[in-house]
Every structure is written in structure tokens, then in C-alpha cells.
Amino acid sequence: MNLKAVAINCSLKAGGEASSTDLMISVIANEFAKHGVELSETLRIASYNVRPGVSSDEGAGDDWPELRRRILEADILIFGTPIWLGNMSSVAQRVLERMDAFLGEGDDHGRYPSFSKVAVAAIVGNEDGAHAVTAGLFQGLNDEGWTIPAVSACYWVGEAMGKTDLKDLDRVPEKVTQTARMMASNAAHLARLLKAHPYPGEQGEHGKNK
Amino acid sequence: MNLKAVAINCSLKAGGEASSTDLMISVIANEFAKHGVELSETLRIASYNVRPGVSSDEGAGDDWPELRRRILEADILIFGTPIWLGNMSSVAQRVLERMDAFLGEGDDHGRYPSFSKVAVAAIVGNEDGAHAVTAGLFQGLNDEGWTIPAVSACYWVGEAMGKTDLKDLDRVPEKVTQTARMMASNAAHLARLLKAHPYPGEQGEHGKNK
Amino acid sequence: MNLKAVAINCSLKAGGEASSTDLMISVIANEFAKHGVELSETLRIASYNVRPGVSSDEGAGDDWPELRRRILEADILIFGTPIWLGNMSSVAQRVLERMDAFLGEGDDHGRYPSFSKVAVAAIVGNEDGAHAVTAGLFQGLNDEGWTIPAVSACYWVGEAMGKTDLKDLDRVPEKVTQTARMMASNAAHLARLLKAHPYPGEQGEHGKNK
Amino acid sequence: MNLKAVAINCSLKAGGEASSTDLMISVIANEFAKHGVELSETLRIASYNVRPGVSSDEGAGDDWPELRRRILEADILIFGTPIWLGNMSSVAQRVLERMDAFLGEGDDHGRYPSFSKVAVAAIVGNEDGAHAVTAGLFQGLNDEGWTIPAVSACYWVGEAMGKTDLKDLDRVPEKVTQTARMMASNAAHLARLLKAHPYPGEQGEHGKNK
Numbered sequence: 110m111n112l113k114a115v116a117i118n119c120s121l122k123a124g125g126e127a128s129s130t131d132l133m134i135s136v137i138a139n140e141f142a143k144h145g146v147e148l149s150e151t152l153r154i155a156s157y158n159v160r161p162g163v164s165s166d167e168g169a170g171d172d173w174p175e176l177r178r179r180i181l182e183a184d185i186l187i188f189g190t191p192i193w194l195g196n197m198s199s200v201a202q203r204v205l206e207r208m209d210a211f212l213g214e215g216d217d218h219g220r221y222p223s224f225s226k227v228a229v230a231a232i233v234g235n236e237d238g239a240h241a242v243t244a245g246l247f248q249g250l251n252d253e254g255w256t257i258p259a260v261s262a263c264y265w266v267g268e269a270m271g272k273t274d275l276k277d278l279d280r281v282p283e284k285v286t287q288t289a290r291m292m293a294s295n296a297a298h299l300a301r302l303l304k305a306h307p308y309p310g311e312q313g314e315h316g317k318n319k
Numbered sequence: 320m321n322l323k324a325v326a327i328n329c330s331l332k333a334g335g336e337a338s339s340t341d342l343m344i345s346v347i348a349n350e351f352a353k354h355g356v357e358l359s360e361t362l363r364i365a366s367y368n369v370r371p372g373v374s375s376d377e378g379a380g381d382d383w384p385e386l387r388r389r390i391l392e393a394d395i396l397i398f399g400t401p402i403w404l405g406n407m408s409s410v411a412q413r414v415l416e417r418m419d420a421f422l423g424e425g426d427d428h429g430r431y432p433s434f435s436k437v438a439v440a441a442i443v444g445n446e447d448g449a450h451a452v453t454a455g456l457f458q459g460l461n462d463e464g465w466t467i468p469a470v471s472a473c474y475w476v477g478e479a480m481g482k483t484d485l486k487d488l489d490r491v492p493e494k495v496t497q498t499a500r501m502m503a504s505n506a507a508h509l510a511r512l513l514k515a516h517p518y519p520g521e522q523g524e525h526g527k528n529k
Numbered sequence: 530m531n532l533k534a535v536a537i538n539c540s541l542k543a544g545g546e547a548s549s550t551d552l553m554i555s556v557i558a559n560e561f562a563k564h565g566v567e568l569s570e571t572l573r574i575a576s577y578n579v580r581p582g583v584s585s586d587e588g589a590g591d592d593w594p595e596l597r598r599r600i601l602e603a604d605i606l607i608f609g610t611p612i613w614l615g616n617m618s619s620v621a622q623r624v625l626e627r628m629d630a631f632l633g634e635g636d637d638h639g640r641y642p643s644f645s646k647v648a649v650a651a652i653v654g655n656e657d658g659a660h661a662v663t664a665g666l667f668q669g670l671n672d673e674g675w676t677i678p679a680v681s682a683c684y685w686v687g688e689a690m691g692k693t694d695l696k697d698l699d700r701v702p703e704k705v706t707q708t709a710r711m712m713a714s715n716a717a718h719l720a721r722l723l724k725a726h727p728y729p730g731e732q733g734e735h736g737k738n739k
Numbered sequence: 740m741n742l743k744a745v746a747i748n749c750s751l752k753a754g755g756e757a758s759s760t761d762l763m764i765s766v767i768a769n770e771f772a773k774h775g776v777e778l779s780e781t782l783r784i785a786s787y788n789v790r791p792g793v794s795s796d797e798g799a800g801d802d803w804p805e806l807r808r809r810i811l812e813a814d815i816l817i818f819g820t821p822i823w824l825g826n827m828s829s830v831a832q833r834v835l836e837r838m839d840a841f842l843g844e845g846d847d848h849g850r851y852p853s854f855s856k857v858a859v860a861a862i863v864g865n866e867d868g869a870h871a872v873t874a875g876l877f878q879g880l881n882d883e884g885w886t887i888p889a890v891s892a893c894y895w896v897g898e899a900m901g902k903t904d905l906k907d908l909d910r911v912p913e914k915v916t917q918t919a920r921m922m923a924s925n926a927a928h929l930a931r932l933l934k935a936h937p938y939p940g941e942q943g944e945h946g947k948n949k
Binding site (some may be wrong): 122155159163194196197211245252 | 411
């Protein structure tokens with residue numbers, strides 16, 4: 110059974126040139142490929158008009174409904190974001206806000222659209238902040254129904270208060286590739302299990318009466 | 320010596336109707352008034368086009384340069400944000416990102432435009448998240464040069480997993496007013512001291528050579 | 530296939546009387562029982578001598594080796610902690626620190642002792658802080674190899690700046706029970722899948738050469 | 740007017756050999772000395788018996804009352820902590836918990852024992868986590884009445900997933916010294932202002948009736 114992953118790149122910049130977040134996503138995608146997981150596309154969120162709000166459709170001109178559809182077609186979400194001021198980017202938080210609508214979109218068994226899918230984090234920055242971003246992402250994504258496989262954060266930052274970007278390095282550090290390798294192995298395994306055996310959600314009377 | 324405060328409301332909604340964040344800001348402004356601090360205006364950020372980026376001017380159509388000017392005219396910043404997914408709003412994070420430019424705008428003594436000004440937080444949500452938002456705000460704002468007076472977070476959230484808004488309550492809880500009172504007393508005092516005696520910044524050769 | 534859960538209670542107080550954290554754990558255990566998951570025991574960490582450090586055995590008088598053994602006998606970890614100053618308790622952080630040793634205890638396939646086990650959070654406080662604690666816990670636990678099932682934080686806190694404890698309420702709020710129900714359903718399902726089909730870890734040459 | 744600073748080192752290890760946290764504290768103390776601030780002592784918290792709890796005295800064998808006295812004798816607190824699992828150490832969180840008692844120890848004007856004193860953060864780790872620790876510290880310390888001067892976090896961490904300690908480096912990076920210099924200048928200035936002009940706290944009827 111082959112699986113499909115989708116990546117989002119929450120850089121503050123619209124597309125055009127490749128970002129360090131793109132590079133991190135490609136390192137991870139390369140490892141996923143070894144496990145029969147194909148990366149369908151990388152959505153550069155800042156290239157779209159994702160309107161502020163917490164519903165799944167914020168009306169005319171809102172690109173989120175289409176992005177939402179493409180994200181939910183995949184079995185695995187690679188959530189890529191740069192670090193700004195030690196936090197995830199405003200674009201990443203915007204995506205979390207729009208997925209808040211999942212909590213009101215449970216099926217007959219109370220299962221959100223994200224149930225039985227897994228999410229992993231791809232985080233880059235010049236310097237410190239990856240742990241804070243991971244914490245905020247895992248907390249938000251899990252609340253929204255995503256499952257987090259073992260060891261699901263792959264990140265790179267340089268020495269404290271530095272200015273170097275991942276894409277400025279001569280090569281991707283071996284530690285990053287190792288982590289991506291373990292992350293991809295775990296996430297592919299868990300996504301495959303959950304695709305074959307989805308969460309049952311609430312059963313019987315609980316489900317009916319809710 | 321009278322002081323001036325400015326408030327920002329980082330609601331996801333553009334202006335029109337008053338939000339719970341507005342209500343919290345007005346409670347705080349009322350207490351500030353008792354200490355000779357006038358609230359000049361409340362900037363509803365979502366009503367402006369604050370372009371993504373980390374510079375002080377992101378070009379044509381960017382409203383940040385004007386917002387930045389108005390924020391820096393004041394001695395005190397009341398940073399108001401709702402909680403979404405346990406994090407500050409994407410609009411609030413956008414503001415932090417734009418203030419990142421302060422780090423490259425030090426004067427001859429290395430002092431950012433925010434130096435000798437104080438910031439306080441006004442946070443509202445249906446439920447839990449105010450401590451996480453306070454942490455992210457204080458860390459980011461302080462890195463950007465703002466001073467945080469003693470007890471500078473005033474917040475309201477309801478019981479866990481509830482749906483009530485501050486503006487739905489019959490009256491503002493006494494605990495909130497008490498905290499706003501202490502916060503305003505401290506912030507007014509500290510802003511007044513810093514206005515009369517600004518941080519000296521780097522002196523002598525350090526300042527010159529930097 | 531029946532499963533075993535173990536709970537840890539990271540209250541600052543040693544055992545004796547039941548805490549609100551205990552009450553939350555019992556609500557969750559009750560829901561787990563409906564899915565064939567037996568709670569083996571609740572370990573009140575403050576009743577033991579868990580020495581500071583980041584190894585699995587900090588020498589004479591250290592109770593962690595025994596606690597570690599009992600935690601790893603179970604398929605599911607219910608990580609219970611109160612909130613203090615908006616953070617997880619010092620006792621909870623101590624447990625995370627001791628589990629840091631897992632990162633150096635991978636098997637031939639690089640799998641930590643926690644791999645193929647799931648963790649959920651049980652958080653209580655008088656007021657706000659559950660999202661911050663959830664974030665810190667999920668980030669730390671996931672880094673240490675635990676898998677986080679969909680919707681894995683069950684918490685209760687009262688209104689902002691309040692003084693009420695969960696155990697002071699007439700009854701456990703329905704929202705808490707609902708969340709515990711969904712959490713138990715998801716966690717039992719995922720733990721069962723992972724027990725039958727553990728993560729493969731690194732295979733072939735990677736595994737051998739590492 | 741000379742000022743006094745006190746440092747706490749929240750390493751997991753009891754004293755004996757100098758830690759990277761000690762080194763960071765000494766870099767900061769050196770800069771403070773240029774502003775007439777003397778470091779009275781560095782309290783290695785793990786060398787004392789700080790009992791779990793949230794009162795100012797947890798009874799027989801509790802060393803906190805003495806540590807609390809020494810901390811409050813100073814005008815400036817240098818809060819030093821290593822990073823573990825992306826969070827402040829359990830020893831640091833223990834200190835925050837014990838200072839929670841300040842909230843019930845206000846004077847006739849509602850001022851906590853920490854009012855009119857400033858706190859700065861000294862954070863070290865092998866790798867990423869300083870922003871998360873800064874956030875948790877500033878939020879907790881500010882709630883407990885400490886004032887945070889502009890740019891009050893001085894930290895060092897190495898490249899992502901690295902193993903190097905600050906004390907392993909040939910020399911302290913210039914960026915760290917620069918930050919310590921600015922931090923010391925700001926903190927000394929603000930502490931001096933607040934010592935000469937303490938927060939007034941609640942006045943008149945509010946103060947009397949509270």
C-alpha cells in the first residue's frame with residue numbers, strides 16, 4: 110500500500126525561490142520515498158490568500174477551501190515552518206487557526222477530518238527556537254486531531270544568535286538526515302497502520318446520542 | 320508628566336463591532352487614566368494590510384510603516400490578542416515579526432526604537448491558553464527591546480473547554496479589574512521613570528566602534 | 530488483546546490524600562477500562578526519591594530505576610501533572626529529564642525503550658496553563674520516543690485567576706468526561722496497533738552500521 | 740549608588756566543578772561590574788534541599804527560607820538555568836514554584852517582595868531551547884512580581900542536535916559578550932531607577948480596603 114504525503118511551507122515569502130524550509134522538506138521527502146510514501150506537492154502558503162478566521166471557508170477570495178482539500182487528500186502532513194522571534198511563523202499559526210474548524214466537523218463517530226492521519230514537523234531557523242515551535246505545533250495539531258508518530262520533529266538551527274541559513278551550508282548536516290530517516294520510517298509505518306485500521310471513534314449509543 | 324498609551328487589537332476580525340479584546344483593553348485603559356496615561360487609540364490590526372515580512376517597510380500597499388509610527392509615538396504599548404489553539408493569534412505573531420526589524424534599527428548607543436518604552440499584555444479567550452500566550456509575547460517583545468513592568472499580563476479565559484466570551488459576561492470579573500489596576504499602576508510608574516531617564520545604551524568606545 | 534496502562538501523578542505532594550490529578554487520572558482510567566485497558570497503578574512520583582540527572586540510574590538511593598521499569602511494562606502512559614506558574618510541575622520536568630536517557634538506549638534498530646508505546650496527558654490546575662503544559666509535554670515526550678494519539682490532552686482548569694480545584698467541584702464536568710472518552714478510544718486503538726505491529730526502526734545497512 | 744546582584748544556578752548537579760551555567764553567569768557578572776553592580780554570590784540550588792511546595796517555608800530541613808532571604812537582599816536576580824528537553828531544568832521550575840508564595844506576601848500596598856527588583860535570564864544548553872526557556876521564565880517571573888528590563892535574555896546553545904557545551908569552546912562567542920553587555924547596562928539602569936523610586940503599589944482606599 111503506497112501512501113501520499115503533502116507538505117506545507119509556511120515561509121513568510123511567496124514562492125519563487127527555494128527556501129531553507131523547502132530544503133528541509135526535500136530532505137524529509139527523500140527519506141519518505143524509501144518507505145513508499147510519495148510527496149504529492151509542497152504548498153507555499155504565502156502564495157495563496159488564506160483569509161483570517163476559524164472556519165473552513167471564509168468566503169470570496171479565500172484559497173483555504175482548496176488548500177484544505179489538498180491537505181486532506183494525503184495520509185501524512187509535513188508541516189514546514191521557519192522560526193521568527195522564537196515562535197512559528199504567522200503563516201503557520203494562520204494554518205492552525207483554519208484547521209480549528211476540524212473540531213466542529215466530526216463524523217457520526219466524532220472523528221475529525223484529520224483523524225487517522227499523521228503529522229510531522231519540519232522546522233528551520235538561523236538560530237534557537239525549534240523546541241518552542243515544536244511544542245506549539247504538536248499541541249495545536251494534536252488538538253485538531255492529528256496523530257504524532259514517535260520522534261516527529263526534524264529541525265535545523267545554527268549556533269545561538271547566528272545568521273546562517275540551512276541553505277547556506279555546504280551540505281545538510283548528517284544529524285538532520287539521520288533524524289529525517291527515523292522520522293520517515295516511523296511516520297510511514299504509523300500512517301500505514303492507521304489507513305488500514307482507522308480510529309473507530311465513538312461507538313454505539315455514545316456515537317448516536319452525541 | 321502625562322503619558323500616552325497605544326493599544327493594538329490582534330483579533331482575527333477587522334473592525335466594526337467591539338470584540339472581547341476591545342473590552343479588555345478598555346478595562347485596562349480605564350485604570351491607566353487614573354495614573355495620567357491617555358490611550359491615544361486602539362489599532363485593529365486586521366483592518367490594515369500588514370504584509371508578511373521582517374522589515375519595517377514591505378513596499379507598496381503595506382500599512383505597517385504608518386502603524387509602526389503610531390505605536391512608537393506612545394510611551395506604553397498595550398498588546399491585545401485573542402488565544403487561538405493555545406497560541407497568540409496569527410495577527411499578533413505578524414506584529415512581532417514586523418517589530419523584528421527593531422533589532423537592526425539601534426541608534427548610536429545600540430538602543431532600539433522600543434527602548435525606554437514599556438509593554439503590557441491584554442489576553443482573552445474562551446478557555447485556557449493565556450499563560451502560553453503571555454510567555455510567547457514577553458519573550459518576543461523583550462527581545463525586541465520592550466521593558467516588561469512587574470505583573471504585566473491581564474487576561475480572562477473561562478473554564479476549560481468552555482465557549483463563553485468575556486463580552487458575554489454580565490460584568491467584568493473583579494479579579495480582572497484588580498489585575499488591571501495593579502498592572503496600570505506599575506506600568507505608568509515605570510514608563511514615567513524611563514521617559515525621564517532613558518536607558519543609556521552602550522557608551523564610549525563600545526558605542527562608537529560598534 | 531488486553532493492554533496495560535500506567536499513570537504517573539506529578540503533584541508536588543507525596544501520597545496520602547487523593548489529589549485533583551488523581552481524580553483526573555481516575556476519570557481517564559474509567560474510560561480506558563471500556564476498551565480493555567487496565568490501569569496497573571498510579572505512581573505518585575513525589576513519594577519516591579527521583580534524583581536529579583539525565584541517566585537511567587543516578588546511583589545509591591535513586592528510585593528512578595524501579596519507576597522506569599514499571600512505566601515501561603505498560604503499553605500506555607498517562608502523564609498526570611498539575612500546573613504551577615503556567616508550567617508543568619518540577620516533578621513532571623524531573624521525569625522528562627530522566628527519560629532523556631532513552632535517546633541513548635536505542636536497540637539494534639535505533640528504537641528507544643518508549644517506541645511503540647503511546648502517551649497521553651492528564652492536566653489539572655486552578656486556572657489557565659493547560660495548553661502551555663500540553664505543549665511542553667508533547668514536545669518532550671515525543672522527542673523521547675513516545676507516540677501521541679489523536680486528541681491526547683485531557684485537562685481541567687477553572688476561570689482565569691480562580692482558586693477552585695477539580696476535586697472541589699460537585700461533579701466532573703461533562704466536557705472533561707467526553708474528552709477522556711475520545712482520548713481513551715484513540716489511545717487504546719493506537720496502542721493495540723503498535724503492540725501488534727511495532728515500529729520497524731532502521732533497517733538493513735543503516736541499522737547495522739549505526 | 741551601588742547595587743547588588745545575586746545569581747542562581749539551576750544546574751541538575753550539585754556544586755563542585757564549574758558548569759557552563761556558571762561560565763555564563765560570570766560573563767554577565769563581569770559586565771555588571773562595569774556598572775557598579777556587585778555579584779554577591781551564585782547559589783547552586785541543587786546543593787541545597789529545596790523542598791517541593793508553593794509556600795515560603797516547607798518545614799524542617801527546607802533550605803528555601805535561607806535562599807529566599809539571600810535572593811531578596813539583592814536588587815537584581817540573574818536566573819541561570821540549563822535547558823533539558825527544551826524546557827528549563829526541574830531545579831529552575833522548583834525555584835519558580837517556591838516564589839509563587841510571593842503572590843500572597845504583598846505589603847499594605849499590594850507589592851510583592853520582588854517588586855522594584857529586576858530579573859534577567861542566563862541560559863545554556865548543547866542545542867536549541869533557549870527561546871522556550873526564556874518564555875517560560877519571563878512569564879513566571881513577571882507573574883511573581885519581577886520586572887524584566889529591555890533585552891534580558893543572554894544565552895548560548897550550539898548547532899541543532901549538537902553535543903558541545905559553552906565551557907568546551909575555546910572562547911566565549913563575541914555575540915554572547917555583546918548581549919551580556921547590553922543586558923547589564925539596561926538591567927543596572929532600571930534597577931537603580933526602581934531602587935530610588937519603587938513602585939507605589941495600590942494607593943488610598945484601594946490599598947486600605949484590600
